[in-house]
Amino acid sequence: MVTVLGIESTAHTFGVGIVNSQGKILANVMKIYKPSVGGIHPREASQHHAAKAAEAVAEAFQTAGIKPSDIDAVAFSQGPGMGPCLRTGATVARTLSLALRKPLIGVNHGVAHIEIGKLVTNCGDPVVLYVAGGNTMVVALVEKKYRILGETLDIAAGNCLDAFGISAGIGPMPAAEIYAKQGSKIYDIPYRVNGMDVSFSGLLTASEKLLKSGVPLGDVCLSLTETVYSMLTEVTERALAMTAKSSLLLVGGLARSKRLCEMLNTMCVDRGASLHVVPDQYAGDNGAMIAWTGLLMYGCKQFINVDESFVKPRMRVDEVEVCWSP
Amino acid sequence: MESLNFVEKKVIRVGAEAVIKEAFWKNHRIIVKHRVPKRYREESIDLRVRKSRTIHEAKMLIHLSENGIPVPLVYFIDPVECVIYMQYIEGLELRNHPGAVERAKRLGNIVGEMHGLDVCHGDLTLANIIADENQGVWVVDFGLSGFNADLEEKAIDVHLLERSAASTFPTQTKKFFENFLKSYSETTGRDAAKEVLEKVKEIRSRGRYVAR
Ligand SMILES: Nc1ncnc2c1ncn2[C@@H]1O[C@H](COP(=O)(O)OP(=O)(O)O)[C@@H](O)[C@H]1O
């Protein structure tokens, strides 16, 4: 039996997970940085992570009921993400790897979101919609790589909804979705789809303008969320049509959105496809997903040397050789 | 439209947004492209999207036909039901065509000419390109296209095409794209092509953690 510890530290969450080769998640500890005002400040977040790291690691070992020497490798999220946050996680991982004399594994954060979704939903070989605060993409596994079929050409879907909520004074998601329930009228805001790509910045600006012009907050939230989710569902349907796959996996923080799930489900029912949604506790950033992907990489010995373990803030999911795929 | 006496025949393709049927009008074989309602979308958004794309696609097809770009001729438009009746192109989608890499040369000329007219396609994937039996290449599906395309939109076309090739036949992508680019830059001129390629690189590196 192989056991891997994984460290997540790309944005607001410092997470430590421990997973074994039976796919059992032994620990999944999260310490979440909450900015006092506005959006996330990378340097403040990284200071939060550094302050919480020792405590989180100790808690993970305790929850798992194992000793540090029982693990076989240390994995960390190498990118994409915010430089200062990534460096904090990497430093903790290197220290553990050296102290315990266990190999180090650099994990792609996006691939980890996908792999944990596959582990817990049992979805076969799906098209994946990965939507979160910092990422929006539609991918599918083709010849041992997660190929990007579509992505955002500017800001991420989660970023768009969070930014609107913050500027409207209601805070980040799920605020916009909650206020949307009070809305009744849908306004025309830019619906921008390019093939399987989307773009959200025009829609964000238009929503802010609507609000300033006196349109009720509920109506703006309804127009915004309905438009964003419709665009995401449309490009996902295109990807299903193009790849001729019949399974869809939804992962990332926005998987918690009830309305997005509902739309995707309607689309899947109409196409005869099946929808699989990652459960809430593994939707947001977490350490278990890094540990599990590290474990898959352990199987094909994808290790890195400590002195070459640089973080990659702009790493792409299609850089990773998915050596563990059948 | 009913009075025009179409003989509708079989559904030949159910695309992501449209149902494509083969039909006959006075024994002439035509394509009927119906943008069907999507239940997942709220009604007003759904109608707005379908209607605007139908009208827009028809306008663009007519514009491109007049400028000698190989696209289906438009016969009739039904903007209420969101239907376009158009020329039937005999052939195979490029993604299923064994000679795709070779046809990339012709495709480069066509996309180059289109970009020369400041038109972008908006969904330039191998499913929207048809190769006929006479070495010809045709482009379809202009619902997401744009007039007055800027550098970014042209670059997105090139980016989408390459990505579509990469996810369809990863091992031949390089040769396909080389063939495409050679004739593309012959048509647009070296400098214009270079500018587009620079932009493609920039687009590729974007898209995550873009702070606002
Ligand atoms: N004029 C045409 N002649 C022949 N085949 C066509 C024509 N128009 C569309 N098709 C076929 O139908 C498919 C779907 O049509 P398309 O216009 O691309 O709709 P969608 O938006 O659903 O992708 C195309 O990929 C092509 O194979």
Ligand SMILES: [Mg+2]
């Ligand atoms: Mg098409």
